[in-house]
Amino acid sequence: DxxxxxxxxxxxxxxxxxxxxxxxxxxxxxxxxxxxxxxxxxxxxxxxxxxxxxxxxxxxxxxxxxxxxxxxxxxxxxxxxxxxxxxxxxxxxxxxxxxxxxxxxxxxxxxxxxxxxxxxxxxxxxxxxxxxxxxxxxxxxxxxxxxxxxxxxxxxxxxxxxxxxxxxxxxxxxxxxxxxxxxxxxxxxxxxxxxxxxxxxxxxxxxxxxxxxxxxxxxxxxxxxxxxxxxxxxxxxxxxxxxxxxGADLKSTFTISREMSEKIFVIPPHRTRYLSEIAESNRKYDEMVISQIEVAQKLYGIFKTIESVIGNVPLLSKVGIEISITNDENRIFVQLLEQQFEKVKMNLDPYNWEVILTWNEKVAKYKNPFYIFKVRDKEIKIATHTKSLSHNQIPKIALPKYKAWGDILKWNLQENVPGEFPFTSGLYPFKREGEDPSRMFAGEGGPERTNKRFHYVSAGLPAKRLSTAFDSVTLYGNDPDLRPDIYGKIGNAGVSICCLDDAKKLYSGFDLSHPLTSVSMTINGPAPMLLGFFMNAAIDQNCEKYIIENDLTDEVKATILKIYSKKGQAQPQYNGDLPDGNNGLGLLLLGVTGDEVLPIDIYNA
CATH class of the missing domain: 3.40.50.300 (P-loop containing nucleotide triphosphate hydrolases)
Structure with missing residues (x-):
């Protein structure tokens, strides 16, 4: 036995x-x-x-x-x-x-x-x-x-x-x-x-x-x-x-492929030095900047010499320098300088020449009362100065007062303004002026318990900045189970989320599509699955809005009842009473998704 x-x-x-x-x-x-x-x-x-x-x-x-x-x-x-x-x-x-x-x-x-x-x-x-x-x-x-x-x-x-x-x-x-x-x-x-x-x-x-x-x-x-x-x-x-x-009765039906064993690498062998490659790339960039600074500084010296000889400021263009000579006495000398300028300029990267040409324009943009830029064809207008208690205009971004081209080029290539390469001052041109409330951190027990906590900490605040902590069972991609090592960790130090309905309950009563609603999730391995839960919860919330706006609630409830009658099961429900501030958004379609109750053209709209 x-x-x-x-x-x-x-x-x-x-x-x-x-x-x-x-x-x-x-x-x-x-x-x-x-x-x-x-x-x-x-x-x-x-x-x-x-x-x-x-x-x-x-x-x-x-x-x-x-x-x-x-x-x-x-x-x-x-x-x-x-x-x-x-x-x-x-x-x-x-x-x-x-x-x-x-x-x-x-x-x-x-x-x-x-x-x-x-x-x-x-x-x-x-x-x-x-x-x-x-x-x-x-x-x-x-x-x-x-x-x-x-x-x-x-x-x-x-x-x-x-x-x-x-x-x-x-x-x-x-x-x-x-x-x-x-x-x-x-x-x-x-x-x-x-x-x-x-x-x-x-x-x-x-x-x-x-x-x-x-x-x-x-x-x-x-x-x-x-x-x-x-x-x-x-x-x-x-x-x-x-x-x-x-002759044992062990005839195998195991299916095999003809391919040979090949190591599946987390980091391929040819990329094992990727950190060194990044460091080398940065060093090469710094070396390039130094060489370009020397070229730009030499060009600036020739430019100032020409300016001194002809008595006026030469015009700069994308192709080079344009000189108007009024004194025939210095023509030959100026032509030699112009030839030398063109010769040296061949060693300057066209992008860097463009940086030099547009420097004065960039300075003027930050001196104007408003800085205007576009995001997805939408014009964004931001004030460039703040007013002090003494009624002084203080610039939010102060540019250096460089004149020499080498200095200008060095600053643009190594520092630059916010929102421009190499992004040492940040990814965006300006910081946000509106200060949202602090993060609303919660995560313990089941989705209903954490949902109540979210509504408690966000009550009366204009922006909902929900920060979600998950239990170790969810973090390791396991479902709740009676197995002792899992059972004791369910909902411990984080919320237990194992399906789409859990995500709907967790964020119910919060409009996930609202501009003032943001959600962060502390997750590791199962991040794609949790992101899928979140996206589907947000989509189904919008389906619910459509259903309510078009008086389809009774019809949809009848459809859901029919679906679960065939299964011989009851529709999933939010356990317990809804907390203050929870209007039930996200709970109508528990157990189903929007494509099961709405026409496909409406769902995909």
């Missing part, structure tokens, strides 16, 4: 009191003669990732066979000095928390061995418990160790691409005997070359000269990566090999 406690006791008895346990083991061994339960042996070098790989195989087995059971025996080495063993393989197992999985860790109880001498007894016990598949995982082994072959029907050797020179493969005995080889940690550099070398070695060892090297049962895997194509392929081929060699 696969009682975990009974299995554990018998295995422990076999380890600690072999004479006492022998009669029981003999009976189990006699019963097992009529059973055909396959044993998959997995071995490999230490640190090759055997345990994560086994964990991934177990996860796929549970998905592939919803009714089958699996037993694991994991062996860890005992230290020669202390005699102790860290049974750490189970720490890496994430898929074993399942009633269809049994795992037992064993220590070798002696040094220089990969298996415990009680492995055979443990396997017999699991066979007697009628597990459909047994996986035996050894501790890390050396090049000449093949002990796993004595206890398994199908063997898998796990290694990494970092085996050294290709000649080292000749020394690995398991390549002579293993049914399959997993080249784990396939994201390592040189993995493709290693795969080729191992396949060729396997071909030589097994005399498979008529087969292509790509057909060798050597597969690159990344066990640490979710749904890795290599792991999928390894699992499918392992199960096929188990059926082929033992």
């Amino acid at each position: 696969k009682d975990a406690r009974s299995i554990a006791r018998i295995i422990s008895s076999a380890e600690n009191f072999p004479e006492v346990a022998q009669p029981t083991l003999d009976k189990i061994r006699e019963l097992n003669k009529t059973t055909n339960i396959p044993v998959l042996g997995i071995t490999g070098t230490g640190g090759s990732g055997k345990s994560p790989l086994v964990d991934e195989l177990v996860r796929r087995f549970l998905i592939d066979f919803p009714e089958k059971t699996i037993g694991l025996i994991s062996v860890d080495p005992s230290k020669r000095k202390t005699g102790g063993a860290l049974l750490g393989d189970r720490i890496r197992m994430n898929a074993i928390n399942n009633p269809r999985v049994y795992m037992r860790s064993l220590a070798t109880r002696q040094s220089n061995l990969a298996l415990s001498k009680y492995v055979a007894q443990a396997i017999e016990v699991l066979k007697g418990a009628k597990y459909d598949l047994i996986i035996l995982e050894t501790s890390g082994i050396g090049q000449s160790d093949t002990e796993i072959m004595e206890h398994s029907d199908v063997s898998l050797y796990v290694m990494t691409p970092e085996f050294g020179a290709a000649t080292q493969l000749e020394k690995i005995d398991m390549l002579d005997f293993a049914d399959m080889v997993a080249l784990n940690k396939f994201d390592k550099r040189g993995a493709l070359d290693a795969l080729r070398d191992v396949r060729k070695q396997y071909q030589r060892n097994h005399n498979l000269w008529e087969n292509n090297t790509d057909e060798m049962p050597v597969i690159g895997t990344i066990a640490s990566q979710f749904n890795d194509p290599g792991m999928n392929s390894l699992y499918k081929k392992l199960m096929d090999k188990v059926v082929e060699k033992t």
Whole structure:
């Protein structure tokens, strides 16, 4: 009956009191003669990732066979000095928390061995418990160790691409005997070359000269990566090999793709230096600014020389300088200066020349009583000065009184006014004059409780600046559950939101489309989902406005009642009384969305 406690006791008895346990083991061994339960042996070098790989195989087995059971025996080495063993393989197992999985860790109880001498007894016990598949995982082994072959029907050797020179493969005995080889940690550099070398070695060892090297049962895997194509392929081929060699009823229906394992990077390798690239880009920009300042300063010197020689201020244009010479005596000298000006100007960026040309215009804009600019074709008019108590006009933005082009260019390229590159003074031309109330922070319990808090802290204030804190259950993307680690955190230090209706209740009574309403949400991983809840809540609020304005409330309620009558359920409701200030906006369409009760052309309008 696969009682975990009974299995554990018998295995422990076999380890600690072999004479006492022998009669029981003999009976189990006699019963097992009529059973055909396959044993998959997995071995490999230490640190090759055997345990994560086994964990991934177990996860796929549970998905592939919803009714089958699996037993694991994991062996860890005992230290020669202390005699102790860290049974750490189970720490890496994430898929074993399942009633269809049994795992037992064993220590070798002696040094220089990969298996415990009680492995055979443990396997017999699991066979007697009628597990459909047994996986035996050894501790890390050396090049000449093949002990796993004595206890398994199908063997898998796990290694990494970092085996050294290709000649080292000749020394690995398991390549002579293993049914399959997993080249784990396939994201390592040189993995493709290693795969080729191992396949060729396997071909030589097994005399498979008529087969292509790509057909060798050597597969690159990344066990640490979710749904890795290599792991999928390894699992499918392992199960096929188990059926082929033992005839067990374990025909896999797992679907695989032909693609090879490839590391999915959070930051691609060619972008791992992205912070350095940003710093280098900034330094190059500063160097460019210095060189352009020198050019601009030299141009300004030539410009002032020409002005001094001809006795008037030359005109500047996009193409260069326009000079009107009245004195023939200096014509040749002025022409030389003009040629030099044009020559130097070729080293000045056209954008920087435009900055110099428009400087006086920019100064004049900030001296005018009003600064005018456009946002989405809408003209914005802002006063450029404030009036002091002494009735003095104080400019909101004061520009430097530079004359030299180098100074003007340096200030524009390194500081500039607010709202212009490089935005050292902010993104917007001016700060907002209207001071909205402070943020209204709330988040505890369910959506109704937090909604009441929002209405309490925003009562009587013109702007609603709602700042929402979510509980840890929501922050980690989980739904409320009776599971102890979740149940105790629901609504703790934040509001619990797990669906669209929760979001509608949370912000009910607040017009989310109103210019004076703003909502901030402190969220991390599930941010796209919470944003979707918010957007749909706002859309459905506008649907409710349309319904009320066009006297469609009764008709819509009848439609909703019909929808829930078919489901045999009651429409979701706001729990408790509405707080002061909540007009019910957002609650009419609880349990449905606007497209379910309004014509599609109206909904999309």
